[in-house]
Structures are given as structure tokens and as C-alpha cells.
């Protein structure tokens with residue numbers, strides 16, 4: 001009887017819209033969903049203004065049309081392969097992404113990348129809030145400040161509701177995004193001679209590499225939270241289906257947005273840079289259509305701003321729980337943590353000047369140097385060294401096998417960050433060896449492979465005793 005009622009409660013709990021779990025293991029009884037939801041989340045989420053502007057950069061900074069499109073696609077594919085391998089850990093381990101890091105860095109050691117993750121996502125959200133807040137202000141005829149606050153309030157609500165609502169949002173965002181993009185592509189192409197744009201075709205290696213880096217770093221920045229959104233899928237779900245749903249969703253969505261950016265920048269020339277939003281809105285020749293586009297811009301920013309809020313709230317929980325041996329989070333603290341994270345990005349958005357935002361974007365890209373080695377260590381350890389076996393209870397207890405600080409993992413990580421520095425080309429940081437690659441930033445390639453190879457080659461120095469198969473928490477119904 002008691003087991004019946006607890007099962008009943010559980011199924012009711014899992015069907016509720018408000019999520020109660022955070023960084024804890026998702027038991028089999030609560031697993032649900034289909035890999036297709038991964039496609040709609042990553043496809044719909046990427047159909048948005050920041051991806052358009054990022055794609056346009058390839059042309060604004062001097063690239064041609066044809067090779068920019070190809071370079072962006074190549075970078076999309078490389079970044080999405082890495083990202084999709086992280087996504088697969090969700091259903092297999094039933095855990096969000098960053099807590100898995102404790103297996104390689106130790107329960108306390110994982111705080112090092114976690115703090116950086118929080119900063120990165122607060123930053124991404126801040127820049128998204130500025131754009132969406134302005135679009136919302138035009139849409140509702142309110143001030144920019146009110147637009148940003150209102151947008152942030154919407155993000156708090158969705159992030160608190162959690163997993164199920166986020167996936168529903170992904171589905172709606174896919175539909176709204178496809179309609180908006182079909183219209184934008186059609187109005188651009190009907191008014192221009194596509195063949196003349198396609199003649200803008202002159203290969204230059206530096207510009208090609210720039211396009212590859214723009215899109216691959218776009219994708220890699222999702223890695224610290226991909227499994228957060230796949231962790232409720234059934235444990236035995238088909239690996240290839242999850243992989244290809246995430247992969248095709250994120251590649252197709254981002255490539256559509258970035259291609260629109262490339263074509264718009266090529267047509268508009270200097271009229272585009274600095275006036276991206278008003279140029280896109282100007283494509284709607286009537287007042288009503290302009291309002292529809294403002295709506296699409298605002299709506300398009302909701303998905304990832306929510307993901308950033310949810311991901312940073314989950315990371316904050318992982319930091320706090322590491323020191324408190326705590327596995328679950330009360331509903332009150334859940335709301336508190338989400339509000340803290342969203343308020344931080346809203347304040348940055350409110351204080352930011354347009355020029356500040358540009359520097360801030362450079363800073364966020366610079367932060368990527370800290371995630372590339374994190375990703376390389378996480379994937380090499382999980383797929384090649386641990387053979388996908390993780391002692392899940394030990395991730396929650398610093399006295400168990402993963403310990404407090406794993407000096408081996410942390411050491412390789414620090415090395416991975418350092419080997420990238422000479423190859424970073426960012427307005428905030430000029431590496432000393434970038435001349436070898438004609439001033440291009442290929443630090444992410446060197447950082448990822450250099451770290452993975454080193455971690456693998458030296459793994460005998462690692463003192464951890466690894467489990468033979470994955471160990472699940474005792475009271476879970478797995």
C-alpha cells in the first residue's frame with residue numbers, strides 16, 4: 001500500500017509543471033520524454049537575434065559570403081559533436097552537467113570551473129536581456145528599463161518552473177522561429193539578387209578560420225549545461241537518437257540564423273553594423289510587421305536566457321551543496337537562487353552602456369578558454385578512461401572515492417588553460433604566438449586536443465579508484 005501511494009505520488013510529481021529536483025539523481029520512475037524534444041529545444045533556441053548578429057560578424061569583419069557560410073557550418077559541426085557527447089551523459093547518469101565534473105576535479109575542486117560557469121551565463125543573460133528588453137520596450141511602448149525588468153521577471157518564472165516548461169518552450173520557440181525566419185528570408189531574398197551575393201566568393205584562410213571559430217565557440221558555450229536538459233530522458237534511450245537530435249537541432253538552428261546574418265550583412269553593407277536590430281525590424285515594411293518582428297526577437301531570446309538562468313542556478317546549487325553534503329534543494333531556496341542569478345544579469349543589463357556590452361562579449365569569449373579544457377577532460381574521462389562508469393553517490397560525498405580536490409584533474413585543467421593563452425586572439429587578450437596562424441584564434445582547437453591527449457597520456461598518475469559499472473543512489477528505483 002505504501003509503495004503504491006508513493007508510486008502514485010511520484011507519477012503525480014513527475015507530471016506536475018513545477019520541478020522539484022535540482023542537482024539530484026533523477027530516478028527511473030520520473031524519466032520521461034522523447035529525444036525529439038532535444039531537437040526542438042536546440043533548434044528553436046538557436047533561431048534568434050544574437051545568432052544572426054554573430055553570423056553577420058563573419059562578413060562584417062571581412063569575410064566573403066560563400067566561404068563564411070561554409071566556415072560557419074564547419075565550426076557548427078565540430079562544436080556540436082562535442083556538445084552532443086555531453087548531452088548523452090544526461091539520460092545515462094540522470095544528472096545535470098556540472099556535477100559530473102566532481103568525478104574529475106573532486107567534490108570541492110569542481111568549484112573552480114563552476115564559478116566561471118556562473119559568471120559566463122550571467123554574462124550571456126545580461127547581453128540577451130539588453131536586446132530583448134529593448135524589443136519588449138518597443139512592443140509595449142514602455143521604457144527600456146521596464147522592458148528589461150519585465151523580461152527578467154518572465155525568465156524567473158520559467159526557470160523556477162523548470163524542465164518540463166523549458167521543453168514546452170522549446171517547441172513553441174521552434175514554431176515561432178520557423179515562421180519568423182521564413183518570413184525574414186523571403187523578404188530579404190525577394191528584394192535582392194541572390195546570384196550577385198553568391199558571387200561574393202573569394203577564399204581567405206584567416207577569414208575562413210574566423211567563421212569556424214565564431215560558430216564552434218557558440219556551440220561549445222552550451223556544453224556546461226547540455227545534460228541539464230536531457231537528464232529526465234529514460235536511462236536506456238537510444239544513444240544515437242539523443243546524439244543526432246541535439247546535433248541536428250543545434251547545427252540547423254544556428255546555421256539558419258547565422259546564414260541570415262551573413263546574407264543580411266552582405267546586402268546591407270555598413271548599414272547593418274551597429275544597427276542590427278533596427279535593420280532587421282526595418283525589413284517589416286509596415287508598422288504591424290515591425291511589431292511582429294519585435295515580438296519574434298523578444299520571444300527568441302527567452303529560451304536561451306532561461307537556459308542560462310537555469311544552468312547558473314544549477315551551478316550555484318552545485319557549489320553550495322559541495323560544501324554542505326546536501327543533495328536536494330528546498331523550493332524556497334530554488335526560487336531564491338534563480339532570483340539571485342537573474343537579478344545579477346538584470347542589474348548588469350541595466351547598468352550597461354552599448355560600448356560596455358561589446359567589451360563584455362569579448363570577455364565572455366575569453367572565458368571560453370576555461371571551458372574548452374574542462375570539456376576535453378570531462379569527455380576523455382567519461383568515454384575513454386572511466387568507460388562510462390560513474391559512482392553517482394560518491395559525487396555527493398567528499399569523503400568517498402572522488403575526494404575533495406583531485407590534483408591530477410585540476411593540474412591538467414590548469415595546463416589546458418595555459419597552453420591556450422599564447423594562441424588567443426581577442427581584443428582583451430593578444431596571445432604571443434597567434435602570428436603563426438595569421439592572427440587567427442585557433443586556441444580552442446589546441447586547448448581541446450592538447451588537454452584531451454595530456455589527460456589520457458598521464459592518467460596513470462591519477463589516484464582515483466574507478467568503479468567497474470555505474471553505481472546508483474540506494475533508494476532510487478533504478
Ligand SMILES: Nc1ccnc(=O)[nH]1
Pocket residue numbers: 124125128217218219221222304305308
Ligand atoms: N552561445 C551561447 C551559449 C550559451 N548561452 C548563450 O546565451 N549563448
